[in-house]
Amino acid sequence: MSTHHTVIIVGGGQAGLSMSWHLSRRGVDHVVLERDRVGHEWRDRRWDSFCLVTPNWQVDLPGFAYTGDDPDGFMSGAEVVAHLERYAASFAPPLRQGVTVTRLRRGATGVFTLQTSAGSFTADQVVVATGPYHEPAIPRIAERLPTGLAQLHSSQYRRPGQLPDGDVLVVGTGQSGAQIAEDLHLAGRRVHLAVGSAPRAARRYRGRDTLAWLDAMGHYTKGVDEFGDADEVRLRANHYMTGRDGGRDIDLRAFARQGMQLYGRLREITGGGITFAGDLAANLDNADAVADGIKNAIDGWISAQGIDAPAEQRYTPVWQPPPGERTLDPGELGAVVWATGFHRDHRWIQVPVFDGRGYPTHERGVTSCPGLYFLGLPWQWTWGSGRFAGIARDAEHLAGRITAPRRLRAAEDVIWLAGTAPETVAA
Template identity: 85%
Template structure:
């Protein structure tokens, strides 16, 4: 006979543990299922020199605020794992590790049935806290590179010595791509970087970390519904910078003056030749414009609040791209690192709550299927939702929804389940 819980939380990272803390505090019977170990994403998908981009003071989990001696520093990957382990030990969640959920469906009786690698479970309500980074995304054109070139996804990269001697191409300039390119560059490797449209931000400005200013200005609390195009906001790339060595800017133009080869977006691989777009200049200019725009907003905030902050000169570009796109032959490369993101994989969820792109439709984590929730997605509600900064707020909101007095839905709100008759369910 299946075990039954009031709530099953799928995922044992910072989101799942935060949800468990709230449910435990409210006395809700629940279990947390984790496919690997708690905090798996921080253990196995980060390179050796990885550090958080956000300051340590933002690592503020429910009931467990950062209490270290370096609030303005940046935790390494190993320190994040240690922090999550300490968090779990602080309240002993009902965590089952090494348990994979292979199917989630809603029965005609209105409960959730979960098939797992450790047997079947049922639940009144389910929180999906598996994050957005499931399957590494590598473009099909990777198949056209010569067999002798080593290829890794960013989730597999650990250190420069892992790659064979020779030139390395990094494709993608989100946070991972830029930081991996820097890691290789600092290790003395000749790096070729295909630059995309991700924005950048200065690490510090006018005496404070830029993210500290933005937090004070309310940016982390600004709801996604305050933007004109919610769908567009939710797929925006994060600004690139780094927390390495105490935190600093990532200036691709400066790297270019030091020998890094910059290109536009990678378009094709044909007969051993790599073709790049002519968008390098506009991508670098746009990234700089975003960084300077953030500084403009900080200047206005300082002036409006009458804050005594030091002045600072503005950024001046130190390099301009050539007028024509550079060419690159595959024979020049020893390795390629694909920093091209991840695909979502929710095929195990057999409940009709996804849009045409496979994104779960929800209102602040509450789906149209009563009792099914999502937590830990980027821009679930605010900019901080996919980070430590906003998890506590989002988890508290869902805990309140889960424990709210239940009522019968109106007839027009009846849920139709595939292959069953319509039913009236509790909201």
């Protein structure tokens, strides 16, 4: 088996498979290296009740649009895995599973070398399709909690019965934190939730799923370059809602009325307990304001298009938090779930294409290093880039660059080598 390929794709999830589909259609020699197996991230980093937040009709991979009988429903994690397996079977990509890439370098001749668990590979071009969620991020403040208190990251959470008896503190209200808090709450566990600055959105508004309105309004195809603060846009938290039980809002205020204990951001852990900032009211108000702003935009679009859509009464807050900081005794807790996101881990990529925050610098996935591309990053080009909705478009764009005339890539190579230190390009 040859270890040199025209293109090597690192990652066999939805992004890597989409890239492979386009290259296969163009007859480009390539291989997909997947460290585990297809759908790994959906198998091993999701809880039992997990569902997609985006509707099934948005699961539109290249050459494999959703054709099921529930387009407005929301796939479970197991259904996502099965869908990806069927996708791979539909065109039989050159996929090698169980191969971990440990180092990527580019030699002076322009050829990439990849060290892997299956030996060394070389390629003329490389697509990194490993996504943005690599290493669980747990803040160092966690070390101050009592030694015997069970702690786990959201990627390790599976079900309420997995946790020891007692109250549960969930830290973080992005999509994972809000949904895990709901999962525990619905199971009858007493939940303490540290609420951050993540925004929320209504699941449905004026007779349609909110995301269907936003899709019709063109939000999924709006390029990141149309925003004045593109770098900050890429770092924004996603709006929390859920696809569970057919999809619904996540209303933290309603949970509070039902007994969930809400706090502001976790600020400090000392011998006196866990202290939370007094910003809960502001965080809840800001989340509601974002949801209301989305509704305003939908109203404006409905009016401009002359669409006949039923009117809907706006949300009224059902609970208001008390002012000031709050403190929680860790002795009340049986477990802590850290829904605090992930760190990117691109240390294996030894090519200088990263900014000071470790983010790959690129233009629609095309880096300054000729032949090196990224696919599947949040806001890689549009809001849909990191979702099933936009991967096909991004993969097609990169396929066009990969198969561009050789003279164009050679000219890019001259520019790259002229601005790169010799030790950087040495093999």
